[in-house]
Amino acid sequence: MISMTLGYMTNYHQVDKSSLYSPDGVWKISKLSKSSACGDIKRHLRSHGANAMMQDQDEANEHEQQQANDIETKLSPLITRLDDVEKRVEHLEMTEKDWQANPPASKTDVRQIWDKLEDMENRLRRNNVRFVGFPEGREGGDAVKFLEELLPNLLDREGRREIEQAHRVASQRPTPGDRPRLILARFLRLSDWDAVLRAARNKGKLSWGNSTVMLFPDYPRATKMKRDKFRECKKKLHELGVSFRMLFPAKLRIETSEGEKAFDCPRKAKAFRDAMQ
Numbered sequence: 001m002i003s004m005t006l007g008y009m010t011n012y013h014q015v016d017k018s019s020l021y022s023p024d025g026v027w028k029i030s031k032l033s034k035s036s037a038c039g040d041i042k043r044h045l046r047s048h049g050a051n052a053m054m055q056d057q058d059e060a061n062e063h064e065q066q067q068a069n070d071i072e073t074k075l076s077p078l079i080t081r082l083d084d085v086e087k088r089v090e091h092l093e094m095t096e097k098d099w100q101a102n103p104p105a106s107k108t109d110v111r112q113i114w115d116k117l118e119d120m121e122n123r124l125r126r127n128n129v130r131f132v133g134f135p136e137g138r139e140g141g142d143a144v145k146f147l148e149e150l151l152p153n154l155l156d157r158e159g160r161r162e163i164e165q166a167h168r169v170a171s172q173r174p175t176p177g178d179r180p181r182l183i184l185a186r187f188l189r190l191s192d193w194d195a196v197l198r199a200a201r202n203k204g205k206l207s208w209g210n211s212t213v214m215l216f217p218d219y220p221r222a223t224k225m226k227r228d229k230f231r232e233c234k235k236k237l238h239e240l241g242v243s244f245r246m247l248f249p250a251k252l253r254i255e256t257s258e259g260e261k262a263f264d265c266p267r268k269a270k271a272f273r274d275a276m277q
Contacts, residue, residue: 121220122249127164127193128186128218133211136173136180143167147185154206154213155199161192184218219249226250229266233273240276 105113131147139146143166151161166185174181187193200206200215207213219227227250234252237244243255252269253262256276263269 118220118222119249122223125218125220126248127188127190128184129193129196130169130216130218131183131185131213132216133213134180134183134208135211136168139166139168139183143183143185147183150208151196154208155196155203157195157199161196162188164188223249230269233266233269236273240273242273242276 144163147166148160148163152158164186166183168181169184170181187196197215197217205212206215227246230246230250230252234244234246237254245253245255247253247262251262251264252266253260254269254272261272263272
């Protein structure tokens with residue numbers, strides 16, 4: 001209103017005062033007043049409208065900023081996970097390149113390596129015999145001499161069987177009343193190893209003093225498990241009166257009227273045995 005009044009006063013001074021009281025002067029004053037008031041009103045509306053628009057724009061900007069903040073908050077974990085995925089993919093790509101440059105062994109390669117290691121162990125232990133039942137300490141300090149001297153009487157076989165080395169298995173000495181430790185002996189010649197085991201098998205029960213003595217080949221665990229799978233088949237062959245023999249390391253040889261048949265698969269040996277009945 002103050003601006004409107006000032007405007008009116010400004011317009012009033014622009015009018016010739018000598019004509020104020022004429023009809024035409026009154027009309028001019030009225031026209032100037034209306035024109036000034038309209039201009040002030042328009043300026044007032046423009047000012048308030050601009051302020052309102054600026055306030056609305058500020059509110060809109062604030063709302064958009066809040067939405068952007070919410071979106072950023074939700075995207076932050078996803079971005080972190082994406083970074084982690086990228087790192088893992090990069091690691092896998094590097095690993096694949098390493099594998100391509102140095103490919104790992106396949107199952108076939110591992111099987112071949114395992115078979116070679118098993119064969120090496122079998123050969124290293126081929127001439128070994130495990131003596132079970134000799135009382136603890138009876139061998140004195142020389143187990144080789146002890147076995148070489150008693151074997152002819154134990155097996156009822158003449159001739160000296162040369163033993164390369166022999167010792168008690170396990171380091172801790174058993175207490176009185178416990179089972180004595182076995183003696184592991186390695187024969188110098190494979191022929192002596194075979195002759196000793198064959199003689200022990202043919203004689204049956206072996207006695208030394210008041211002790212029962214048993215002899216076993218020193219097979220690795222894997223080889224022993226393979227040989228044990230033929231146990232049922234060997235039992236049935238024995239009942240049928242069929243001659244057979246286990247070959248090293250784990251092969252069953254069956255004697256027939258048509259010749260000998262050798263099997264390294266227990267299932268095939270069983271099928272052949274069943275066909276003989």
